[in-house]
Amino acid sequence: MINLFDYEAAAQGNLSEMLWNFYAGGAWDEMTVRENHTAFSQVWLRPRVLNNVSQRDLQVSVLARKLRFPIAISPSAFHRLAHPDGELATVRAAASLGTLMAVSTFSNNSLEEIAIARDRVNKLAPLWFQLYPLRDRGLLRSLVQRAQTAGYTAICVTVDTAVSGRRERDLRTPLIPPADMVLGNFAAYPLQMDARSLIQYVTNQIDPSFNWEDLRWLRSITSLPIVLKGILRGDDAAKAVDYGVAGVFVSNHGGRQLDGTIPTIRALPEVVDAVKGYAEVYLDSGIRRGTDVLKALALGARCVFIGRPIVWGLSVNGEDGVRDVLEMLGHELSLAMALSGCASIANIDRTLVVTK
Numbered sequence: 001m002i003n004l005f006d007y008e009a010a011a012q013g014n015l016s017e018m019l020w021n022f023y024a025g026g027a028w029d030e031m032t033v034r035e036n037h038t039a040f041s042q043v044w045l046r047p048r049v050l051n052n053v054s055q056r057d058l059q060v061s062v063l064a065r066k067l068r069f070p071i072a073i074s075p076s077a078f079h080r081l082a083h084p085d086g087e088l089a090t091v092r093a094a095a096s097l098g099t100l101m102a103v104s105t106f107s108n109n110s111l112e113e114i115a116i117a118r119d120r121v122n123k124l125a126p127l128w129f130q131l132y133p134l135r136d137r138g139l140l141r142s143l144v145q146r147a148q149t150a151g152y153t154a155i156c157v158t159v160d161t162a163v164s165g166r167r168e169r170d171l172r173t174p175l176i177p178p179a180d181m182v183l184g185n186f187a188a189y190p191l192q193m194d195a196r197s198l199i200q201y202v203t204n205q206i207d208p209s210f211n212w213e214d215l216r217w218l219r220s221i222t223s224l225p226i227v228l229k230g231i232l233r234g235d236d237a238a239k240a241v242d243y244g245v246a247g248v249f250v251s252n253h254g255g256r257q258l259d260g261t262i263p264t265i266r267a268l269p270e271v272v273d274a275v276k277g278y279a280e281v282y283l284d285s286g287i288r289r290g291t292d293v294l295k296a297l298a299l300g301a302r303c304v305f306i307g308r309p310i311v312w313g314l315s316v317n318g319e320d321g322v323r324d325v326l327e328m329l330g331h332e333l334s335l336a337m338a339l340s341g342c343a344s345i346a347n348i349d350r351t352l353v354v355t356k
Helices: 004-014 017-024 031-042 086-096 111-121 137-149 168-172 195-205 212-220 234-242 264-275 290-298 308-339
Strands: 043-045 060-062 065-067 071-073 101-103 127-131 154-158 226-231 247-250 280-283 303-306 353-355
Touching: 004 017, 004 308, 017 168, 017 308, 031 043, 031 264, 031 290, 043 290, 071 086, 071 101, 071 308, 086 101, 086 111, 086 308, 101 111, 111 127, 111 137, 127 137, 154 212, 154 247, 212 226, 226 234, 234 247, 234 264, 247 264, 264 280, 264 290, 290 303, 290 308, 303 308
Parallel strands: 071 303, 101 127, 127 154, 154 226, 226 247, 247 280, 280 303
Antiparallel strands: 043 353, 060 065
C-alpha cells in the first residue's frame, strides 16, 4: 500500500458487495461523489522557492486543542461492519497519532467505550460527538450530556440530513446488518428490537423540522462548543456565526445526500470569507492526497476530515490500517509543504493556489 487509492482497491476486495455499496455509494447518479475529488484538480499550486523547509511543523490548533497534523476523522457509521474492533480500533489509531476523531451517532461502540479506549492510548487526543437532530428531545439531551460527561470536547451537529438521500446502490443491495449488531449509543435505552429495526427507528427519529431556533435550544443545554456539519453557502455560514457556533464544517455528506451539490473545495472560499474569522472552518469530502489537504488549508480550512479512506484502512488492517491511512496523508502533506516552500501551517495562505 503506497497511497489511499491502494487501500480503496484492497477494501473493495475485502468487503462484500453489500458492504462496499453501503460505504462507497452516494445519492442518485453519484455526480457529487465523483466531483468531490475531481474538483481538487481545478486548484493549482504556486510554490515558493528558496525557503528553509528542512524541518516542517504540521501542528494545528482546533478549538483550542493541539493536533499533530491538520487531518482528522469524519464521523461515519457502523465501523464494526468493516472490522470486529469497530470504532475502538479507529480511535486507538487516531489517539496514537495525536489527532481528532468525530464519533458518529450511529457508532457500533458506545461513546463511553470509545472515550475509554482513547484514554488508554492518549487522553489529550480530542473527541467530538456527531449528533443528528432527533425528534425525541429527551433522548437528544441525554446523548449530549453523556458526551460531555465522557470527556468529548465538541458537539458536531449534522445539518444536511433533514431527510435521507436516495442511495440507489443501497436499494439494489440493501444493508442487512448481522443479527447481533448493536448501536452502542442506544443500548442504554429500553428499545427492544432487532438491529435492522433499531437502525430504522433511529433514522426515523431524525427531525426534519429542526431549525435555527432549535439550535439556540441545543446551545442552552451544553457548555461544549457547537460545530455545524453540512454547510455549503456563505449566508448559512454567517448565520451560524450569529447563532454562536464555534466551527463550520464544509461538507456535502460525501455525496450521500443531495446529488449535484457543489464540491466542498469549491464551496470552501465563500464559507471562509463569510465567517470572517469568527468561527473555525473545516472541510471533508474528496480528500485523497496530501496536496488536497494543502489546497484546502490554503483556501482557509483549519483542518480537513476524511471518512471513506478510514473505513478502507479499517477493513484492510484494523487499527494499523487506519493509522497507515492517516500517516500516508500526513507524509504527503509534509512533502507537499516542503515542495511549496512552507515550513509550517502558518506559511500556507491563498497566495499558494490559483483556481481554473
